[in-house]
Structures are given as C-alpha cells and as structure tokens.
Amino acid sequence: MSALWIALIVLALAAGGYVLGRKRALASVGGNTRHLHSLPSYYGANVAMMAAVPALILLVIWLILQPMVLNRMVAPMIGSVAAGEAGEMSLVMSDVRRVADGLDAAVDQGVLSGAEARDMQSDSTDVRATLSNVGVALGSDVTAETLSAAQRYRALSSTGSLLMTVVVLAVALAGAITATLRTHRDFRARNVVEHGMRVLLIGAACFAILTTLGIVLSLIFNTVKFFNLYPASDYFFGLTWSPSFGGGSSLGILPLLWGTLYISVIALAVAVPIGLFAAIYLSEYATPRIRAFAKPMLEVLAGIPTIVYGLFALLTVGPLLVSVFGEGGFAGVGWMQGGTAVMTAGLVMGIMLIPFVSSLSDDIINAVPQTMRDGSLGLGATKSETVRQVVLPAALPGIVGAILLAASRAIGETMIVVLGAGAAAKLSLNPFEAMTTVTAKIVSQLTGDADFSSPEALVAFALGMTLFVITLGLNIFALWIVRKYREQYE
Amino acid sequence: MTDQTASQPSSKHGSLLAVDARTKKRNAAETRFKAYGIGALLIGLFFLVTLLTAIVSNGSTAFSQTYISLDVTLNAEKLDPNGTGDRDEIAKVTTLGYTQIIAEAVANTMAANEIESPLPAGALPLMVSASAAAQIRDTVLADPSLVGQTVTFNVLASSRVDGYLKGRVTRESLARDRNLGPPHLDIVDQMLDAGVVEKRWNLAFITGADASESRPEQAGIGVSMLGSFFMMLVVLFLSLPIGVAASIYLEEFAPQNKFTDFIEVNISNLAAVPSIVFGILGLAIFIQIMHLPQSAPLVGGLVLTLMTLPTIIISTRASLKSVPPSIRDAALGVGASKMQSVFHHVLPLAMPGILTGTIIGLAQALGETAPLLLIGMVGFIASNYPDGLASGFLDPNSAMPAQIYEWAKRADPAYYERAWGGIIVLLVFLMTMNIIAILLRRRFERRW
Structure with a gap:
C-alpha cells in the first residue's frame, strides 16, 4: 500500500476518533456539558491527536529509513563482485534499484507475473529488453548478481512496505483506542491537547536547527571524504584548477577565490556608491512623492530572480561590453575576447545589489534621530555637510554592516556567474577576461553524471564548505560591527 | 565693544548680502552632492528600465x-x-x-x-x-x-x-x-x-513541452510550468504550517533562554546562507541518503521549503508582534487559555500579514534556480506532461527558471528568444503574486 493511502487511512481514523471521543465524553455526563472538565471538542481532538500524530511521525521516519536499511542489506550480495571502489558500489546500487523498479513496473503493467519477476534468471531471459518494453531504460546489460540483488531488494522492500502498513495502522489504532478509553468526565482533555500542541510547535521551531545541522553535516562528511582522497594543502594553496575525471586533476581553490573576490569587488564598486547615494537622496532630499515612486521602483530590482540577471549578463551586457572593449570595438582596445568576463558578471551583480544596499542604508539613515540634523543645520551647516559630517558618521556601523551583507550576497551568488563569468579558472588581473567562481564550480562539478565518490565531485562539497564558512563569517562579522559600534540615541 | 565686534566681520568678510567665495564653494558642494544623489537614483532607474526593455524586446517575439x-x-x-x-x-x-x-x-x-x-x-x-x-x-x-x-x-x-x-x-x-x-x-x-x-x-510556447536541441521552434514552457506548480504546492503545504507554528512558538510561548536564542540565531543565519548551499544539502540528504528520486519536483519543493522557511518565519513573527497585547489580555481575562487566546484571537488577526509574507516567500522560491541545478532539474528534455498527481510530484521534471537556464545554455540562438520569452512568463507569475500580496495588505492591514 502506498504511503499516501496509509496517511489517508490514518487521517480518516483520526476523524472517526474525533467524533467518537466527543460522543463518549458527552455520554459520560449524560449530555450535560457543564459537568465536563473541558469543552467536548477537546475530548475529540485528544483522540484524533493520539491517533494521527504518532502514526504519521512513524510513517515519515519509516519512509526515510527504509531505503537506507535496504541498501545496507542488499549491498553485501554484490559487494564481493563489483566492489573495489565505493563509487562503483553506488553505481551498481543505483542499477539494482532501477532494475527493481523496472520489475515492479513490469508486474504492474502485466508484462510479467509476480512469480516470473521473482524467479527470473539473467541467462535465460533478456532482462534489459523486457524492462525497456515497460519504459525502463537500462544503461548496460544486467548481470546475474545485479538481477538477484534486485530481486532480493524487491522482496525486502515489499516486506518492508507491508510491515510499515501494519505497524503504522496498529500505532494509529492503539493511540485512538487508548485515548478513547481514557475519555471520561474528569479527564483533563484540554491540558493534554494543549500540551501536545505545544510540543508540535516546539518541533516546528526545531526545523531551523535541523536544517543547519543537515547543512553542516552533509558538508563536513563529504569534505572529510574529499580530504582523504586529496591533500588539503594542495586544495588550499594550489594555484591551478584543472579537474579531469580521468584522474590526476589539480584542484586548487585560489583561482576560484580570486575570481569570486574580483567579481564581488566590481559588484560592490557598482552597487555601494549608487545604492548609498540613492539612499541618501531618498531619505534626506526627496519629496514624499518622489520617494513613494522611486523606492518601490528600486525594490523591483530586488524582486527579479537571479536567472534573469544571468541571462541579461550573458545576452545583453556581455555583447555590449565586447562591442566597446573587444577586438575592433568602440574603444579600440581589444581587451575582451568573449562576452563572458569578470566585468560582465560584476556589473550585473552590482545592479542586482543596488536595492539591497539602498534599502538597508535607507533604514539606517532614517533611524538617525532628527534632533541631530536639526542641531547641525541650526549651527549653519548646509544639508550636504550635515549628511557628511553628522548623519553618515552616526549611521556608519549600520552602513558597513549593510555593505558586508551585500558582499556575502555577492560571494554566494550563483546564476549570474554561471551564465556571465565564464568557465575558465584563471589568476589574472584583466577584468575583461573570463574567470570563474566558487559557486560556478560547485554547479559544474555536481551537475551531470559525476560519480559522487571521486575527488572531482567531492571537491564541490569542500567548495561549499568554504563558501558556507566565508558567508557565515561575513554575516557574523557584520552583526558584530553593528552591535559593537552602534550609537544608542535616546 | 559691541559696536566693534559688529563692525569688524563686515570689514573682513564683506556684506552678509553679498555671497563670499567660501559660501559659494559650500553652496556648490551642496548642489554637487544633491546631483550625485539624483544621478545615483537615475542610474538605478535606468538599469531597471534597460533590464525590462531588454526582456520585453527580446522576449516578446517568442x-x-x-x-x-x-x-x-x-x-x-x-x-x-x-x-x-x-x-x-x-x-x-x-x-x-x-x-x-x-x-x-x-x-x-x-x-x-x-x-x-x-x-x-x-x-x-x-x-x-x-x-x-x-x-x-x-x-x-x-x-x-x-x-x-x-x-x-x-x-x-x-x-x-x-x-x-x-x-x-x-x-x-x-x-x-x-x-x-x-x-x-x-x-x-x-x-x-x-x-x-x-x-x-504562439499558444504552444506557453502550454507546450520542451523540444530537442534541433527544434527550437517547437519548444514551450508548459511542462516546466507544471513542474514549478508542483514544487510550489510542496513549498506551500510544508512551509506555511511549519513556519507559522515555529513563529507562534517563538513569539508567544518560548521562554527567554539559551535554547530559544539558539533557534533564533539559526533562523537568522539560514536566511543569509547562499541558495546554492541549500542545493548541496538537498543533494546530500534527500538524494544521496534518503534516495528520493532525482529531478523530482518533490525534492525541489523540499529544498525550496527549507530555503523559504526563514523568510516566512521572519514575516510571520513581525505580523504576530503587531497584534497589540490588549487582545491577548482581553482573551485571557475572559478565561481563555494561552493556547486559545493565540489560536482564536491573535492568529486570525495576524493572518493577512502572514499570507502576504507567505506569498512573497513563494515568489522568491519560484524564481530560485541554483539549488535546482544541483538536484538535477536541468540537463534533460522535459517533454512529457505528468499524468496524475503522484507522477507530478515524483517524475523527473524541470522548473521554469531551470528551463530558462537550460535554453540559455543551448547553442542555437533561436533558443535565446525562448529564454527571454520564458522570463516574461516567469515575471508575469511573480508580478501577479506580488500584486496579490500588496492587495491583501491594503485590504486587510489594520493599524492599531
């Protein structure tokens, strides 16, 4: 039975339990609700909660654990044959799962009977052809080990599913029955239900912790695996980046970090002056009407997805820059070979960051008390002198924080650099040359049919870890600066 | 004494009515500064106009x-x-x-x-x-x-x-x-x-499926639109309840202690983690460990849920905070339990704000591309409409931004027009969602 159906049955049980619990509570006081400890609906809710919550949690955990356990159990069957490397192993296992799924599909469509699928031999039948008939395409012919492992996988998974159905439904029923039996006029149903809800609320709040934990663990485990295969010193201090899946690749992060930093610096050089001056103008000079028009317009830039900026860089800004700085271009310098370059990505990323800098700075400048401006203007300073000598110094920690946040955004930005910056990792000073970044390389190392246990794929996790640490560090640093140097007014 | 000091400056600096060199300089600096501000603003708006013009002029032909x-x-x-x-x-x-x-x-x-x-x-x-x-x-x-x-x-x-x-x-x-x-x-x-x-x-562009590299004239964005739709269903049904429950706990029940601080630090950090890192998380946890199907909208939805949760939690907490304490006090005063006061009174009043925040979070998730690249929602041709609900969630599909990326990567320039056209479709969706959010806010926003 599929998980969806089990969930629906459990929910139906809960709904039935609600009615039953309510009825039983009312019956225990002969219909006079005033003698009940709680409102009748709480008795119903108690039964429903006891029926649904533990059963559904069990269902989710089971669904997560079953494939892992099955893998463990089936793996030894092919372990001796195809193993050798962990990477081979995972490929074979995914083959096994595909064959098992294919057999399921064949049985569903009536091509094979259940018994045939169970007893099929790879030497007597052409498994690959049979499965391609039902729409499951296999990359290679099926070996005897794979087939028998797949059959075992299938048998185990159907046992597992059956067991899951029985156990989950039993838990739901048991919960419903205990709760129904406990329903009585003196049972403190509301307290129990509210306690249960509180636990659920705490559980929801813990999702944030779980997510962080998931990120950190998935990065750390794979990074450690990577450093077991590839020396850490070469990774951190290597000056070349040339992955080749045949082996013998050099995976130095420095060219990638250089590209990331170069692009981010250009982006900030575009975004910070424009964003800051726009914020100053909007908060100090603009009439309410201009402000009401211009501020949302700038924020539209922030709502545009990054893929749009990426395409804009690739197809509009890149060719435009080439026509100016390229061979035979407008400026006649011939610095630029192709449309994808540090300048292209940096410029477009700068545009993306303008609203980020401007709206954060705007908030901070607005938070500077009016009395300080009045004092400065009263002493005879002009408006610009007030801004430069009073408002900006007061707002400086906040503005620095905003710039650091923008920098962390720039370093973590992916789509613009994937489309606009190019693919070659270089240590060069020419901003019109194609370079690449940490994020772009994460994408290129993990997309495609890479084998997840080779250093060339695992390096993406190390890159991800580096990125995570850098952006986290910048964010914490930004918050620290804001807290440490913030002037407390009033 | 007074006569002397009054007469001295006039002899040194000239008349108050005549502008001296220094004042001229200061006024010029003032004008310059203001011009910088206007210039910056105009440059920003110019970029916006350029971007939109590029999108419309390149994409409308699709x-x-x-x-x-x-x-x-x-x-x-x-x-x-x-x-x-x-x-x-x-x-x-x-x-x-x-x-x-x-x-x-x-x-x-x-x-x-x-x-x-x-x-x-x-x-x-x-x-x-x-x-x-x-x-x-x-x-x-x-x-x-x-x-x-x-x-x-x-x-x-x-x-x-x-x-x-x-x-x-x-x-x-x-x-x-x-x-x-x-x-x-x-x-x-x-x-x-x-x-x-x-x-x-060309209706087929909006409803159709992607086509192979050699047939750009046939390619459409319809199937990946369905992929996005199923992902948004997952995001909505997971992130709204979890986000609201987490915010209610943090805003209404959580005691002031280390654990609560820890949760809050986690949420604010997650909001700043680059989206590609969520893709790595999805790849490692959902695909490598849990063996969920690759390229499935379900997995994409789960990753985007984790990514949107901080946004939804932050906006929900803001709207819960804006409900005045007098509402809670009144409910408690007439004998409601804490839980009843929250669920019967505070939550309904905060609902418009919560929905607005959710829609904006969904819009953000709809345009996100980077994590989808890592869980394999690109690189193949999304040519089949999903048949039925289960296949919609579990069968390999693409999503609108991933499809646009895929087209942008192809060699034939005819696909660029499709990519721009896809962006128009995507932006129409985002604009509709944002307008709904703004209308909701206008219609139901309450000032206490």
Missing part, C-alpha cells in the same frame, strides 16, 4: 511563431500500400516516411502560388520544422480515413525561417549555414506575399 499552411496529399500508396485502412497498418510508416510527402506538399503549394524555385525539391522541406512529420502522422493516425485525401495543414516553419521573419536571421548570416540558404529566403518572401507563410500567436 509569443508569435511562423506557420506554413501546406496542402498535403496523403498519398495512399505510401501510407497504406495495402489499402486496408487499418490504424496499425498505417502506424507502421514512421515519421521518416512522411518527409517525402512533405516535400511534395511544399512543391505543390509553391506551384499553386506560382513560385519559381532554383532549388532541388529535396532541399525544400528544410523550410518546414522537423516536427511537421510527427504532426501529420498523428493526425492521420487519429483519423485513418484521411488517407488518400488532400488536407490543409498548418505546420511550423523551421526556426531559421521563423528567425528571418523576426529579423534575427539575415541573408548574410545564412551564407555559411548548412540547413538553409539565401534562396530559401527568396521563396519565403514570395510565400509571405502569397499568404502561405504567416506569423501567428
């Missing part, structure tokens, strides 16, 4: 497509040599068998309109999309009685013909093209005059 209307003689000798009229018999003729028929149809149509051609007959079908054969075959299979008749079909023109009509392809650019040459364009010009070739509204 919504029209060139069609050729052909009188196709469905030759019975070729399609049904035995004259059985049986569907299975006709189905044996593959699309390859129809190319000859199309070549004849093109020649006939040209003859009917008195168009002379310097080209051999074999080169003529290059003007017609490779999808035409499948289109005609499907029509014949749907109605076998058509065999032997002459039927008028509106078939797609090939992407180069389409590009010529849209001004993307010129005679010079075709000089070294193997598929189509300048003579073809002369024919197209004459067919255009004869009304055989025309540009039409």
